[in-house]
Amino acid sequence: MRLLVLLAGLTGLPLLAADADRPKLIDAHVHYNGDPAFLAKFLAKLESVNGQALLIAAPKDIPAIKEFTAAHPGRFHGLGQMSLDHPDALKLVDEFHNAGFRGLGELTGPEYPFDDRRYWPIYERAEKYGMILLFHTGIVNRRNFAEPMNVSSDRMRVSTLDLIARRFPKLTLIAAHLGNPDYEWAAEIGRWNPNLLFDVSGSTLYKKQADLTFFKSIFWWDNVVSPHTPKTNVSAFEKLVFGSDVFGGEIAEFDRELDLYRKLLAACGVAPASQENIFSGTLAKVLARQK
Numbered sequence: 001m002r003l004l005v006l007l008a009g010l011t012g013l014p015l016l017a018a019d020a021d022r023p024k025l026i027d028a029h030v031h032y033n034g035d036p037a038f039l040a041k042f043l044a045k046l047e048s049v050n051g052q053a054l055l056i057a058a059p060k061d062i063p064a065i066k067e068f069t070a071a072h073p074g075r076f077h078g079l080g081q082m083s084l085d086h087p088d089a090l091k092l093v094d095e096f097h098n099a100g101f102r103g104l105g106e107l108t109g110p111e112y113p114f115d116d117r118r119y120w121p122i123y124e125r126a127e128k129y130g131m132i133l134l135f136h137t138g139i140v141n142r143r144n145f146a147e148p149m150n151v152s153s154d155r156m157r158v159s160t161l162d163l164i165a166r167r168f169p170k171l172t173l174i175a176a177h178l179g180n181p182d183y184e185w186a187a188e189i190g191r192w193n194p195n196l197l198f199d200v201s202g203s204t205l206y207k208k209q210a211d212l213t214f215f216k217s218i219f220w221w222d223n224v225v226s227p228h229t230p231k232t233n234v235s236a237f238e239k240l241v242f243g244s245d246v247f248g249g250e251i252a253e254f255d256r257e258l259d260l261y262r263k264l265l266a267a268c269g270v271a272p273a274s275q276e277n278i279f280s281g282t283l284a285k286v287l288a289r290q291k
């Protein structure tokens with residue numbers, strides 16, 4: 001890097017200056033808890049790692065997020081938290097878009113499977129805006145055991161994203177939690193859908209911490225010649241992007257996830273260039289394309 005800076009100085013190449021500004025980390029999955037003190041703390045965290053984040057925020061927080069992102073340009077990108085079953089869903093999508101939000105999420109707790117046709121107009125509108133959609137996939141927590149809830153993990157199976165990815169090719173989908181526990185399904189539909197990425201936040205890397213090389217059998221296809229597999233030199237692990245799932249102001253989760261991701265990628269021998277894409281490069285490209 002020092003050599004590059006030196007060369008840049010000698011040749012005056014602006015490209016390399018831009019390279020130094022590139023984020024080292026983009027966190028695809030941060031929940032805003034509505035407390036402005038959280039924003040200030042998380043900003044300091046991002047600045048310390050030259051990072052950016054997709055920040056999940058409710059409609060009521062639109063003014064606060066707009067103001068904060070304007071004050072700290074390029075650090076946060078809004079994701080609009082909404083229910084797919086909201087009676088005014090399309091209006092909400094417009095509202096988030098008009099406020100400069102780059103996508104929607106975390107989409108969770110739908111009354112019908114994610115790929116149900118009733119939701120297609122929402123996906124269509126989001127596609128028109130070139131949005132990123134962050135879906136909760138797989139097993140979901142149950143917070144209040146006494147309260148009846150119309151929630152099922154089965155409606156959020158990662159395989160329901162296959163149809164959405166194919167039907168709406170200009171959407172970028174991020175399946176949070178790698179479909180826990182449907183990892184095989186996640187990777188296989190990811191193999192065929194370039195617009196589908198994953199984060200592996202949540203309990204998965206805790207569950208598998210004694211068996212991290214397991215993921216080599218999930219992301220198996222680079223350098224493997226097989227019928228009908230598109231030829232690629234790109235590591236299959238590049239289907240992953242970094243996501244911390246910081247929730248309820250619990251910023252410590254950011255460092256824990258970062259550590260777990262690093263252990264996973266080291267255990268699976270993922271090359272440094274691919275790791276760069278996983279931690280920031282892939283999402284940087286998506287965000288640049290959207291503009």
Ligand SMILES: [Zn+2]
Nearest residue numbers: 106136137176
């Ligand atoms: Zn989730």
